[in-house]
Structure formats: C-alpha cells, structure tokens
Amino acid sequence: MRRDDKVLVPEANALVDRLRKLPILHDEMYAQQTGLYDYYGMSTLVLPSIPGYKRIIYTILEYNPLLDSSNMTPEDWIRIGKDIEKNYQSYDGFVILHGTDTMSYTASALSYMCENLGKPVVVTGSQVPIYEVRNDGRNNLLGALMIAGQFVIPEVSLYFYNSLYRGNRTTKVDTGSFNAFASPNLAPLATAEVDIKINWDTVWRANTTAKFHVSTELNSNVGLLRLFPGITAATVRAFLQPPMQGVVLETFGSGNAPDNRPDLLAELKKATDAGVIIVNCTQCLRGTVSLSYATGKVLLDAGLIAGGDMTPEAALTKLSYVLALKGLDLDAKKKMMGTNLRGEMAVDLAGSKLSLSDS
Amino acid sequence: MRRDDKVLVPEANALVDRLRKLPILHDEMYAQQTGLYDYYGMSTLVLPSIPGYKRIIYTILEYNPLLDSSNMTPEDWIRIGKDIEKNYQSYDGFVILHGTDTMSYTASALSYMCENLGKPVVVTGSQVPIYEVRNDGRNNLLGALMIAGQFVIPEVSLYFYNSLYRGNRTTKVDTGSFNAFASPNLAPLATAEVDIKINWDTVWRANTTAKFHVSTELNSNVGLLRLFPGITAATVRAFLQPPMQGVVLETFGSGNAPDNRPDLLAELKKATDAGVIIVNCTQCLRGTVSLSYATGKVLLDAGLIAGGDMTPEAALTKLSYVLALKGLDLDAKKKMMGTNLRGEMAVDLAGSKLSLSDS
C-alpha cells in the first residue's frame, strides 16, 4: 500500500517518479500541454489517450512510511477509509495500491466501512513489484485505473490479472502465480481482456439514497480459529477467553464440528452465552455452510451463527465492523452477522431441498 | 469411514448388504460359483470381471459404531493404522472409506504412521452417500478398488472424482462439488477416465528395504493458528500456552508475518525458546513459504521452521507424528519437520534465484 501524505520524503515519492517514466501509465506530453501540474499538483498523472475512454487523470497519495502488506492493521484500514471520505467529492473513483498478502482482508474491511458507497473503490497490487522489469503491477494498475475512471461500479472491488472481483469475496490462493486471487463463490464483476466486459447483473448496488459515510470504528477483539481433528477443549477455551468478542470458526465441510465432544461444545456454548459472537464458516475454499447435518446442528445449538458462503476474511472483518456499531444490542448484531450487508454472502441460503451431501 | 469389527450389528452391516446388491461392485454369480463366502467369509465381495485386470476380491471391515468424519480423532487414525498393520500380509492393498470432511487430515496422518509402506493404501469416500440414487460413492469406491488391487503404488493416496492424489498433498476445497479435493502443489499420481494413466515419475518410493511398521504414537498437543491483520499478542500467547508442543502457523503469502510487531514476535520466540515447534505454512491454497522477505525472516529469527509447500493438514499431522517419535531430541525433531519424509513437501526449495515476488 503506497500513498502520499504530501510530506516530501524522497524515497517515498519513488512511485510517482517511477510512474511518470512509464508511457503506459503517464502521458507527459499531454500533462505539459494542458498545464496539468499547475492545476492538480506534481503528484498528478494522466493516462495516455484510449479510444472510447475519457482521459483518466489521477493523483497519487502516498503514505509515509510505506507499509508492508503483512504489517497492515485495522488502524491502517481506518486511515485509508478516512482518506477516501476526505477526498470522496473530488474524485470519480479510488484505486488503492496494496501488497497482495493481506489485500483481501483490507478489501473486505473497506467494503463494510464504506457505507452507501456510490463510486468505485478498486484495490489492486502486484505479485512482482512494479520496479522490476517483468512485473504484473503495470497491467494491474492500468486496468484498475481504467475501470475506476470509466465505469460506475460502486463497490469495493479487487482487480487482479485482468479480472475485477467483489473485494469481500476474494482470497489470495497462490503465492507464485500472477493469477493470485480467487473469488470462489461469486463470478467476477468484470473481465478485461481483448474487451472489457462488465457483468452488470452481478454488480452490487445499495438500495438507498443515503449519504456516503465511512465508519471508522472497528473492534479489534476478533479472531479466526480453524478446527482440526483432535483440537483440545483447552485450546478452544484459551482462544475464546476475554477480551475476545467475535470469532470466525473455520469448520469442516458444510459447517461441521464434532458432535461427540461435549467438552468442546461446552466451551463454545460458554463463550456465546457470555456474549461472544461466533460465526461458522467453512475451511474449504469453495462452498457454503449448511444446516442440514447433525454435526452442523450442534453448533447452532451452541449459539453459533451460520456464515453461509462468506470467506473467513469477509466474516472476520464483518465481525470487526458489526461489533463496533453503536446503538445495537447483541441480538441485533448477531442477526446482522447472518445477513447480507455488502454482497459478501449469498442472499438465498435455501435451495438445499435437493441436496444429497455426505460429510 | 466404515469398517466392520466382526460384531453382528445389523445397522452397521448396511454397507456390505448395500454393496452386495450393486452389480458394479459385486459379482454374486462369481461368488457363488467359486465358493467365495466359504473361503473368505460373508464380508467378502468380488468386483465383476474387467478385461485386462485380475479379479479383485475385497473384504469389508466395518467399525462399530460408525464414525462421522467430523468426529475423527488421532485415536481413530491409530486404530486404522493398527488394522492395516494387522492385515498387511494378507492383502495386496487397502481402501479406507472415509467421510470427506477430515479425509485429508486422515490421509496425511496415515502417510507418516505407515513407515516403509510397500502396498497401496487408498483413502476415498463420497460427497453424496452411496445409499442415495445419484451419488459419487460407487465410482469412487470402484476406482479406488481397481487401483489398490492392480497397481503397486506404495503410498497413502486419496482417490476422488477420477484422480488419485498423494494423500498428504490434498485438501478439501469444495463443499458442493464432486470434485471436492485438490492437490495444489503436486500433480495427481494417476487419472482414471477412459484410460487409467499412472504418472509413475511422481509415485513416491521409500529408499529402503526396511520392514513395514505402523507408528501408533501421536502427540495431541498440536494446533493450527492462522494469522490475520490485527491479531493480538494475547491471542497468540493464549494459543501457545502449555501443554501446546507443536503449532502450524498459517502465515500470509510466502510465509510472512508482521515485522513491526515486537509483542507478537516476542510471544512466538518465547514459545520456541520453551521448546514449542512452530512450523511456518502459507494460508494460501497454492505455493510455498520462501525465506527472501524481511517479513518472513523475522519468523526465522523467532525460531520458526519453514514448512515449504506443505499443506496445513500435512504439517499438523507431521508435527503430531514427529513429536511422538522416541529417541530424538528437540533439534532432531525440528530438523525433521523441515525435511521431506513421505513426499509431503518439495525436496528442492531453492529455485528462488529468479524470483521477483512482491508480498
């Protein structure tokens, strides 16, 4: 994630300098002829002319110090959210350059924080840095800018390797491929190959005319716990102990856990009784939590919320957002966790009528 | 997982009865004509004649009570291991029918427990029970039997949807598809479509003439901990507290963790100093942990072992196996965790020379 806080720190300005030398991402002649820098400042760049597109002018805001993706925290998400809010009226769209490692967490968090979003916020980055000769950063940035600058896709999305995904549906699936992200339970919002094709049926639109607002409260007492055979009650108890307030339990298959382990289930029940919200998500890459198994129903009885087809990233950041909401009691928050807020889960969880699944 | 302990429990014998009525999986006429039941007992079945194959005769051993996949524990793995050992000389191969939810954990655990394995052990199952009309169980069982009965693939493998995988390379990736398993970092050992094709170059063979033996000691003080942005030191401390002895840390991307979080790193260091073995595996589906990042190197400094391209399932069960080995000190066990034992990790972790990865 690289943005500019307007303090002149030479190293940190490396990105603007680099981009200015890439004719794909900046048209210096146009900038000179139109007095772009006088008007918008030295951190502003302009894409070359693209037939069928309006000129896309963009300003780089670079954070200082730059953050490694692995070091991102909820505080950094809030900082980004505030910057979007501050600049919301002045721009048609926003592109966030981010390291790939925690990109899906950031995109998920921002999707909840950005309430009543009416403009595109596109998170992108690269597997190989844009400073290398052979890299995927140029194309990812170019595509993200073209989409953010041209189409009204009012979502927090993630653009990578020629696909635009809903951000809170993504997960990083590959450490070594340019095709690093997947959206296992939702088709891409758009693909950008020879043509840019938008799947308008899939694009999410808030059913509201309410004003855009960034919620900057996030609860940090949340966690991800993955089930495994033989997990001890002690481990579960330790993980769920105060101040923990919200946990995503990564269960087996379609939302299953041992149903012959009263010790384990008692720990979960004790926690939910004490007000911890526990959301049941599958540890499988693809698919949804269903409620038709004995082994899944014991978790309902223990007070867990069914997380449907949410990714762990989407569920964790949703917990962080929902727990911090003001003026809602615990039941309202629990209900919210099982409700679709930003397209992060399928609305219709039925359809199980014809299901014949074995666990 | 369904096996028969020879006690006559009507419900539990449902599988043999069901299979006996499926002409695909049993040739009753052959059984009658050859006096099969007199010779092998009533739990024995025989596949129909298949051109190019010898007749495959198989006996069902069914556990009582049957276990739901979600309820499997290391004790159950030991029970299966002992049964393989007990029957090792009498059979050419072994097929284990198992629920899909924890199948990869079981296959991984058995791969370590089965030392100097010289015969095929194929784990299989189905997404839809074999008792349903439309199911994937018939084909999975038939394929597993044909492979176990005909080819010398002396591994603990997993057969699903026409592919044979090395068991400790698999993970369940889909709750709703028949193609439920992936082996993200290793090509299949075999595919069974119009032809059965074995990739003999990939099949693992122990470099030993030592006698087959099943190690039935497993350490249960192990766990899986997935990193996420904002994870607190308290959570990590709670998870690592005694009696925990081995932990798989699911890190970001190529093995990264925050390097600006001295509190977090101190907890990890404190644990490794106290003798906990922590293995660094990626939370990405595909790829390997590399050591070329600042954010990855801090984990080395904190005493973690690089887990290469092991799946979390393979790493967790390997910890359980290695920690229980007798006559090895902690350093030897740590070294073992970073060494390939059963084909569970790529031997060559170099090749990073030309890597240009960004995290």
Added chain:
Amino acid sequence: MRRDDKVLVPEANALVDRLRKLPILHDEMYAQQTGLYDYYGMSTLVLPSIPGYKRIIYTILEYNPLLDSSNMTPEDWIRIGKDIEKNYQSYDGFVILHGTDTMSYTASALSYMCENLGKPVVVTGSQVPIYEVRNDGRNNLLGALMIAGQFVIPEVSLYFYNSLYRGNRTTKVDTGSFNAFASPNLAPLATAEVDIKINWDTVWRANTTAKFHVSTELNSNVGLLRLFPGITAATVRAFLQPPMQGVVLETFGSGNAPDNRPDLLAELKKATDAGVIIVNCTQCLRGTVSLSYATGKVLLDAGLIAGGDMTPEAALTKLSYVLALKGLDLDAKKKMMGTNLRGEMAVDLAGSKLSLSDS
C-alpha cells in the same frame, strides 16, 4: 444411439436387459408391485425413489440396427425427430442415448428441427460403454433422466459429466476424458453435483404459444470448409461447386481470411453470387466472429454471413435446416442464418466498442 422400433431382435434389446439389472436405474420391486409392465409394456423401467423427486418412469425405444455415432446422417436425425413428435403428448420429456462422436451435431440439428418445443429433450451418452464395469454411462443416463423427468427446460440439451448444456452450443473437445464436451461460449444450463442447480436465467424459452412441430426437411448439400495458410483457389472452387448450397467457412481468429488473395475471394464471391450461403465461423474453440478487421471485411464483401459465436456444428446444421425451409427466398434465408433462432448464438453481437483486438 439406441432406440427400439418394436421389432423383437434379441441383441438389440440388450440395453433394456442391462438397465433392468442396475438398481441405480431401475427399481424392479416397484415395477412388480405397481404392475408397471402390464400398464406400460416390457420396455418400461422406473428409477428408484429419490427424495424430493416424483417417480420417474421411462420407456426405452431402441433402433434396430443400432447405429454407430460415426454413421449418423441427417436421415437419422429426421427419424429421431419424427419419433419425438409421435410420442410428444405421451411423455414429459425425452432422453436420447447417443454416441459421443457426433452427439453435438445431432443435438444442434434437433434444436432447429424441434419448433416451439415445450418439453425437455436431453441428449446424452458415455465415453465408456454402460456395459463396462467402470463407465460414465450410468451417471450420465441417470442425470439426464432426472433432469428430463423433473424440470421444465424446454430445450434440446446435452447432459454430460454432471453438466447440462444447450445442445447447439456444445462441441466434443476430448477423446479420452469423461469431461468430453464443452460449451465454449455459453455457461451450462445446469450442474448436478451435490445439488442440482438450474441456471434459470440462461434457459431458453420460445416466445410463442405455437404448437410443437418437428421440421423433417433437411438440405444435405452443405459442408464445412476450414481455412489454412496457403489454401488454393482450386481447393475452394472444388469444395464450393454444385450441388453445394451452404457452407460454413471456418476462418482465422475473429472471422478473418486473406485479404490479399483476389483469386480466393473471387471464388467465394462467385459462389455467393450463385446463391450459395456461406457462413463465417471461427476455427477457434472460443469466441466470436467480429467485423472490425480489414481481413474480415473482405469476407462480408464476398457475400458471407457473419456467424457470430456459433459453433461449426451449430452453423452447419442450421444451414441444413434453413435451406430446407419452404416459402422463403434466398435473402430471407441469409438473414435467418445471421439471426438467433434457438439460442445458438449471442443475440447481442455489439459490445465491440471497447475491443482492441489484434489478429
């Protein structure tokens, strides 16, 4: 393709006999208890009870002699069409068992012949014969029967390897895999894995209340000609000579042909001037013919019709159908070739505005 013309020929009745012995595909006890054979005759079978489904009863009509898929001709398509028409009122749906080699041609042809279709016609088959122990025929037939018997998908579809495709969108892409068919330019109509999921948005419905009718006139003077570098004018002339009346030209990329070959173009023009309808389809598996290239425009000038994203199979059989229609002049037929009749081509061929393709 196996159907029964009611003549008692023992060998030909092998299929009914085989199916009757497969408990997956026939419930003999139910048949006996309900007097099924008395009522419907000895060629009738009944699927086992499936929760959530009504009982599916089906009658086998087997042709004699059986036809190898490679030997199918338009006359055989007509014969099938007539049998559908004859039995249309008596059944809720139709399943056609067909060899895989020419299955896409047959499904395409039937899609045009079946005018105002209001019931499912599902073509299926197998890569490995249902008489083999390990085969894909059982599951393909079972799935086809369940879909034809339960859902109102009033199309000529093709069911294979757990997917239901629009028949005229398919092509056989693999000689050795169970996953033998692809529908490169249209998503499946349905998938049948743990759940059966119908993509109702994709299912085609005729905008008509006209009566079902099978058109049994097909013109045989049609052909497929694939361009290749260096193709001679003599070859093209020979191929286009009378009595040829309709040709699918498999062109390069997005519908391109040499534009520096006046000899070649003259042959094409001469043919279209003489009344031959030539349809421009791409020889690429996936994609569409576009009209934005110089090399494509010369074909328009030569009188060719743009075939959009039709497969060669769909275009060839459409020619055969359209050329045989009564009461239409050549221009009307040409226009029809470029118009969507049964969902065989994308209605909207525009969207090329943002296209940047290089040939």
Added chain:
Amino acid sequence: MRRDDKVLVPEANALVDRLRKLPILHDEMYAQQTGLYDYYGMSTLVLPSIPGYKRIIYTILEYNPLLDSSNMTPEDWIRIGKDIEKNYQSYDGFVILHGTDTMSYTASALSYMCENLGKPVVVTGSQVPIYEVRNDGRNNLLGALMIAGQFVIPEVSLYFYNSLYRGNRTTKVDTGSFNAFASPNLAPLATAEVDIKINWDTVWRANTTAKFHVSTELNSNVGLLRLFPGITAATVRAFLQPPMQGVVLETFGSGNAPDNRPDLLAELKKATDAGVIIVNCTQCLRGTVSLSYATGKVLLDAGLIAGGDMTPEAALTKLSYVLALKGLDLDAKKKMMGTNLRGEMAVDLAGSKLSLSDS
C-alpha cells in the same frame, strides 16, 4: 509479423520507434553509454538490467510490407526460415513477432523446417496490438526475449500469456482472451509468473550433432478436410482431386469415420491408391487417434495414416514439409508422417490396453 528488411520505410519502422520509447523493453541510457548503436546499428535495442540475467541485446528485422497474420503463406514461412539460417551464427536466439491468427501454423511449419536446431526460436505476438495502451504485447515480447536470451531451449516454441509451449503442439483457442493459445496434448515447456520455471524433462533435444539447416522446400498441394455427418462422396472427391497430394482428415472422436459409407471410403481409397497421403487426426481439441474401433479401422484399410495426437496445424505443415523432401519414396514419406519428428506427437501410442472408450 513484423520484420525489417533494412529499407527505410517510415511506417514500417514504427515498431523500433515504439519499442525504443518503452522503458520496459529498452534501456536508452545503457545504449548511449555503451555505444550500442555504433556497434550494432539503429535497429538494435537492449532490455533493462534484470538481476540474475545477462543483458539481452536484440536487433529488429522488420519485413516490408508488414504481413497480416491471415495473409501468411508457406512462402512467408520460407522467408522467415531463410532469415533464421542467415543470422543463425550471429545470435543466441530468435524471436518472431507474429499475428495470432495463424501463429500456430507458422510455429508448426518452422519446427519441421529448422533441422537440427540448437538455439531457441520463440514465436510470439499479442491479442491487442502493442500500440494500444492496454495490451498483452509488451509482456509477451519481454517474456519471449528473456527466454530466448537466457535459456537453451532449442525448439521452435510459442510464448503467450506467461507460458512457453512447443510450437507444433499449439492451437489458437480463443478470439477474445489474452490466454489465446492452448497446447492440449502437452504440458507447457515453461511458465513465467513470479518465477520462470522450465520443465526441462519436456524440452525436446535432437539426438544429433548434425549441422543446423533450414529446409526451404514446402509442398503447397495439401489441405485440411473436416468430416461431418452427411458429408457427400462428391465433396470428398472434389477435395481430393489433383493436384492435391496430402490431406489431413479431421475425423470424429478417436479417429472415426462412417464405416457404412462405401462411397465415401472408396473415394478415400482411390486417393491413397493414387498416391495422396491422408493423415487421420481428430477434430476434438484434445486426445489422440486410436485404432481400436471398427469405424477407425476402415480408415486404415482405406490407406490413411494414423496421426496420433497431432494437431491439425502440426499435421498439415508436416505434410507440406515431408512431401517436399527429396530422395524419399512415397512409402518412406508415409512412414515419416506417422513418426515423431520434432516432438509434434507422442512417441508412445500404445497404452490403449486399459482403454474402454465408447465412440
């Protein structure tokens, strides 16, 4: 395809000018400092420094006029071949920029023409022209140059969308995706994502120390004929008439044709008796021609050669090459068509023992 014949034609030199302005593909500062132009001339460029790589200097040879891919002919292949031969000693490798439409034909033809090749010849291009802002040409050219300049892969290969394929194994499969090519029957020779990984086991090496030579004789009397249901004997006869000397027959499935069509088979037999070589290839994208069917055997009887798993492109250009070879009689040429020359077909066509295919 763009190459430079050293005549100063402003438009034609557009490529060098364009590349010189792309810092990814040319390091002007290095060129100036090292006097590159003085030494190598103005058509020479140099890649930026890449850690782990030697500097890659490359000279553009541009043809005038530029050729559209659709207009390529065997004469153009010969011209390219001659230029490779002329410059063979002066360069470590060759990159050929080519339109995508006939790229697989060209790569296939060159693979035969380049006898005893000891250096990489990489064909590449783009779906979107390098002159567009968003294009795949920059990355394709960069990757091709890095591979041709750094690795000894002595094949005619095709580089596209981060994969290096054996050229004569490829076919264009998509008109609208950047991932336009497939190598359906052979895994890629290399992939270039975060790391460049060469599959050295797959790389073909001539078993010879004979001198490199380009065969520049190609027979143009060859053609591609695709079977379809109802094809008339007249069509086949017309296509096979003199001067046709070699034909690739694109058959159904695993190499099948109607066996109940004596008229058709007689035409084929008449042609092979008259000395036409007819090669049997499947019209399926993936798979191989097998000889185990009645419907396939009739083609053997008619004198056809089994083409194994060759693509139609590979088989057609092989015919063109083999027919032009001097000093071989017809039988020797026929035998050559069924023999692997440049890795274009699997050596081992057996393995059908366990095959259960249905057509």
